[in-house]
Amino acid sequence: MTKSDADLLIALAGNPNCGKSTLFNAITGSHQHVGNYPGITVEKKEGSYNLNGTRLRLVDLPGTYSLTAYSPEELVARDFLVEERPRVVINIVDASNLERNLYLTMQILELGIPVVVALNMMDVAANRGIEINLQALAQRLGTLVVPTIARRENGIPELLEATVEAAGDQRTWVPLDISYGPDIDPVLQRMQELITAAGFLTEHLPARWTALKYLEADDQVIQRGQQADKELSRDLLELAAEVTDHIRKTLDSYPEAIIADHRYGFISALLREGVLVEMNRLDRLYLSDQVDRVLTHRLLGPLIMLIVLYGMYQFTFTYSEYPVSWLEAAFSHLAGWLGRLLPEGPLKSLAISGIVDGVGGVVGFVPLILFMFLAIAFLEDTGYLARAAYMLDRVFRIFGLHGNSFMAYIVSGGIAGGCAVPGVMATRTLRSSRERLATLLTTPFMNCGAKLPVFAMLIAAFFSEHRALMMFFLTLFSWSAALLLARLLRSTILRGPSTPFLLELPPYRLPTLKGLMIHTWERTWQYIRKAGSIILAISILLWALMSYPALPEARKQFFQDQRTALLTTVPQPMQASITGQAPLPEAAAPEFHGARARWRQIDREEALARLQRSAAGRLGLALEPVSRWCGFDWRVNVALIGGFAAKEIIISTLGTAYSLGNVSADESLSLSERLARDPRLNPLAALSLMVFIMLYTPCFVTLICIVKEAGSWRWAAFATVFNTLLALLVTAAIHQGGIRLGLGG
Amino acid sequence: MTLKLLRYLNPGEIGIIRKVTAEGELGRRIRDMGLVPGTPVQVQGRAPLNDPVAIRVRSFTLSLRNSEADFIHVEVENGS
Numbered sequence: 001m002t003k004s005d006a007d008l009l010i011a012l013a014g015n016p017n018c019g020k021s022t023l024f025n026a027i028t029g030s031h032q033h034v035g036n037y038p039g040i041t042v043e044k045k046e047g048s049y050n051l052n053g054t055r056l057r058l059v060d061l062p063g064t065y066s067l068t069a070y071s072p073e074e075l076v077a078r079d080f081l082v083e084e085r086p087r088v089v090i091n092i093v094d095a096s097n098l099e100r101n102l103y104l105t106m107q108i109l110e111l112g113i114p115v116v117v118a119l120n121m122m123d124v125a126a127n128r129g130i131e132i133n134l135q136a137l138a139q140r141l142g143t144l145v146v147p148t149i150a151r152r153e154n155g156i157p158e159l160l161e162a163t164v165e166a167a168g169d170q171r172t173w174v175p176l177d178i179s180y181g182p183d184i185d186p187v188l189q190r191m192q193e194l195i196t197a198a199g200f201l202t203e204h205l206p207a208r209w210t211a212l213k214y215l216e217a218d219d220q221v222i223q224r225g226q227q228a229d230k231e232l233s234r235d236l237l238e239l240a241a242e243v244t245d246h247i248r249k250t251l252d253s254y255p256e257a258i259i260a261d262h263r264y265g266f267i268s269a270l271l272r273e274g275v276l277v278e279m280n281r282l283d284r285l286y287l288s289d290q291v292d293r294v295l296t297h298r299l300l301g302p303l304i305m306l307i308v309l310y311g312m313y314q315f316t317f318t319y320s321e322y323p324v325s326w327l328e329a330a331f332s333h334l335a336g337w338l339g340r341l342l343p344e345g346p347l348k349s350l351a352i353s354g355i356v357d358g359v360g361g362v363v364g365f366v367p368l369i370l371f372m373f374l375a376i377a378f379l380e381d382t383g384y385l386a387r388a389a390y391m392l393d394r395v396f397r398i399f400g401l402h403g404n405s406f407m408a409y410i411v412s413g414g415i416a417g418g419c420a421v422p423g424v425m426a427t428r429t430l431r432s433s434r435e436r437l438a439t440l441l442t443t444p445f446m447n448c449g450a451k452l453p454v455f456a457m458l459i460a461a462f463f464s465e466h467r468a469l470m471m472f473f474l475t476l477f478s479w480s481a482a483l484l485l486a487r488l489l490r491s492t493i494l495r496g497p498s499t500p501f502l503l504e505l506p507p508y509r510l511p512t513l514k515g516l517m518i519h520t521w522e523r524t525w526q527y528i529r530k531a532g533s534i535i536l537a538i539s540i541l542l543w544a545l546m547s548y549p550a551l552p553e554a555r556k557q558f559f560q561d562q563r564t565a566l567l568t569t570v571p572q573p574m575q576a577s578i579t580g581q582a583p584l585p586e587a588a589a590p591e592f593h594g595a596r597a598r599w600r601q602i603d604r605e606e607a608l609a610r611l612q613r614s615a616a617g618r619l620g621l622a623l624e625p626v627s628r629w630c631g632f633d634w635r636v637n638v639a640l641i642g643g644f645a646a647k648e649i650i651i652s653t654l655g656t657a658y659s660l661g662n663v664s665a666d667e668s669l670s671l672s673e674r675l676a677r678d679p680r681l682n683p684l685a686a687l688s689l690m691v692f693i694m695l696y697t698p699c700f701v702t703l704i705c706i707v708k709e710a711g712s713w714r715w716a717a718f719a720t721v722f723n724t725l726l727a728l729l730v731t732a733a734i735h736q737g738g739i740r741l742g743l744g745g
Numbered sequence: 746m747t748l749k750l751l752r753y754l755n756p757g758e759i760g761i762i763r764k765v766t767a768e769g770e771l772g773r774r775i776r777d778m779g780l781v782p783g784t785p786v787q788v789q790g791r792a793p794l795n796d797p798v799a800i801r802v803r804s805f806t807l808s809l810r811n812s813e814a815d816f817i818h819v820e821v822e823n824g825s
Contacts (some may be wrong), residue, residue, distance in 0.1 A: 255778075256773065292790065296790060391792050499770070501797060502807065503808045506806075656755065
């Protein structure tokens with residue numbers, strides 16, 4: 001065996017929900033998502049396996065129902081088969097749902113690639129009283145057929161042996177010929193001859209297949225044909241138009257439909273005479289259907305859904321609380337350690353305020369996101385997510401969205417307190433690009449976990465009488481904003497008919513632990529990679545913006561002098577307690593507490609002076625002419641600029657910017673109290689600020705995800721510019737309206 | 746033997762698909778799912794807001810919007 005022979009390229013193809021990903025994981029053990037939702041595998045995944053010295057390179061194609069050119073998944077699958085010409089396709093077929101699954105098999109066979117059929121879910125089929133004559137099926141299909149149960153890793157060695165055997169069999173592709181009846185066959189024959197004679201696209205595609213695609217009006221193939229040979233392509237289109245016209249007149253149908261009918265006819269003929277014996281067909285209610293009677297019940301269904309979502313939040317927040325606090329502790333420990341280790345100066349400031357605080361803020365979210373992903377993976381793999389989409393589609397359709405947009409909204413903080421990053425990633429379950437874009441552009445409006453503390457603080461400061469009401473109002477506001485903007489997008493730049501819904505409701509299944517783990521970890525790792533690659537740079541940049549240009553020496557000296565002066569009033573042993581290097585005992589005399597407060601006040605004043613002088617401070621000041629309309633001064637502007645990196649930075653920046661309060665002994669005043677006392681702020685300004693924070697640009701990590709998921713920088717740029725403009729407009733309207741109504745206080 | 750649109754099939758009632766009038770992408774999606782003439786279908790249930798509808802076809806459950814079901818003509822045993 002030569003070296004090249006030892007490397008076999010194998011593709012895995014199959015319908016969504018047929019257990020393809022489970023099988024792929026079982027063979028390669030690779031990190032690969034196992035979903036129960038149609039079309040979750042959008043990317044091409046590779047893995048390898050060594051069988052007696054033969055290296056199998058396995059590529060997991062996206063799950064598709066057919067090989068047309070409508071969805072990106074189908075195009076990916078088809079292009080891979082045609083361009084890469086794998087030696088064998090392992091076609092995973094759900095034995096409990098044979099007819100529909102074989103529809104894809106037919107199309108692969110028509111391409112002529114050697115196929116091994118993995119007849120999966122044999123256990124489910126047996127439970128349902130389905131008997132399949134494997135030998136007869138193999139004979140009629142002309143392929144090897146291997147029974148498997150991917151969940152239990154049954155039948156995998158046999159499958160791989162069969163694959164290697166099929167790879168040895170043949171090097172040339174032998175396409176399957178199906179008769180398409182008296183209307184199609186003659187013209188198909190004629191077209192096939194023309195194509196063969198001209199060698200038209202034949203290096204990649206079987207002649208009959210190309211002819212079929214012309215009859216099916218397949219845009220991609222026709223476009224390719226036009227580039228290869230304009231004249232022949234035109235002739236073929238003419239032939240196709242002729243027969244289309246004829247079929248329309250005589251049968252009131254069109255070639256594509258006739259072709260599909262014959263494919264299914266071929267399949268049912270193939271399964272006749274004892275190949276497939278089914279005890280029950282339509283009228284038997286399986287356990288899954290009985291569960292559905294309750295879970296999608298008119299009244300119970302929505303109620304149970306609310307409980308499930310509540311449970312998901314409960315689970316996520318309860319269990320992530322501990323690791324989140326551990327991480328916080330670890331980072332503050334690290335900051336403390338660095339604080340003692342490094343000498344005073346810009347390096348220390350960079351390490352602590354820039355890197356540790358910035359990166360820590362984002363990494364601290366990882367446990368939360370991990371649990372969120374785990375919860376979604378569970379709902380997805382059990383099949384519940386498809387039911388949620390089914391129940392809610394009617395509502396979301398009004399806004400030009402899809403039933404499944406719901407999950408993205410919820411994960412982003414639809415009930416308050418999620419994260420737009422997994423939310424944007426959750427839009428992957430949407431197959432149609434327009435609905436998907438509309439969802440991922442609007443989902444950042446939801447009130448994520450980083451916006452919540454800002455809201456909580458402002459509400460506590462200005463609306464303490466109506467906390468719950470205010471929070472409810474904000475939730476309602478964010479939903480309205482997201483849905484209305486989605487509607488707007490769908491009737492302008494994302495205009496177009498809604499993509500067909502046709503959603504399979506897969507049988508409920510208990511997810512495998514392995515599947516859940518791989519699934520959760522893969523997504524979490526993606527988040528860490530995405531965030532990690534960029535957050536360090538952004539943290540440093542933001543730190544630099546807020547620290548430079550530095551205070552002139554004279555100003556620094558001014559604060560230093562104040563500190564020295566303060567210390568001289570305190571006896572030597574107490575000095576460490578005043579500067580914060582040692583704890584100040586509660587029982588200490590009031591004047592020491594006063595001195596401690598004064599010390600902190602000096603620190604704050606210096607921080608404020610530094611911030612005001614920094615590039616961010618100047619930028620904030622420069623933006624005042626615009627932000628005035630919304631009632632924001634430069635301090636708020638700086639905080640909002642910080643929020644671009646991560647929304648939780650808003651709070652800490654506001655803390656610095658509003659550090660100047662009363663110079664009295666009440667140094668323990670919380671930020672919320674300080675804000676409430678600040679004469680520049682009032683309830684109207686606070687409301688404006690909350691609305692602005694809700695609507696303005698998604699944070700940087702979310703933007704990175706948008707780039708990845710939407711496939712272009714332009715959408716991320718759009719989200720930044722458009723959302724910020726929208727926020728400005730809405731907030732200015734609220735603020736100016738409020739002032740006119742005399743609410744400006 | 747009466748012909749009616751899939752939308753009007755009662756829950757539990759079995760109908761045989763006789764005609765699918767959708768073209769383009771919708772038509773292809775419908776066919777990909779095995780909804781071709783001669784196929785028996787049964788309405789399993791409806792979403793809380795009456796739309797989409799869940800049907801059982803070829804031993805799996807499929808949901809589709811009412812507007813999509815309107816392209817599918819089915820024949821029922823006893824005219825109802």
